[in-house]
Amino acid sequence: MRVRARRLLPRERCGAAMDVVAASESYDAGEMGCGELVMVLRTKLRAMPGQVLRVVARDPGASEDIPAWCRMTGHELARHEPETYSFWIRARANRS
């Protein structure tokens, strides 16, 4: 199912962030967090290079953890919507 985010308000834009982030897939992680969550994300994102996964993660550490994990792994955090616990992550291209 494709999920289309609302248009960003000007104050929400950051650098080259896209106005609209269309997700190829959605994943509701519920309360999962920490190492368990990033292992699931690793598996899912490896299977969809270049595409966007919308993740809903309600773990209280996710807002710190997912951006940090994206910075380390090369996946692009295209958008974060704290009010819905949502993260739009564009999977990096597969490494040869």
Next chain:
Amino acid sequence: MPGKFVVSISVAKNDTDKATVGFVIANAAVASDRETVVFLSIEGTRLSQRGYADDVHEEGFAPLQELMTNFAAAGGTIYVCSPCFKKRGLDEENLVSGAKIVGGAKLVEFMGEGIPSISY
């Protein structure tokens, strides 16, 4: 001399001596201009709650609450292990100053390569 430093504390009132010394060392690090993180895990996550440490005062040391307040005021950061925090049913709305709930990836990113750490 800039740099990072991590102090890992896994105890609270089950070992107030260790918890206190952990924050003493953390204060030394932040006072030495290190970008310092205290990582609270396991029982140590209880220290993240306002009021919890108010009655902890080890002989020969400053009260734990004072050590924690000084650490945050000096720019220190406290990472609180998310699954440990949830397991104990602690309150996200009652965090001490400087504390944030994180998962393991946040700590891994901070530590990067070759960052010194000490565990209590």
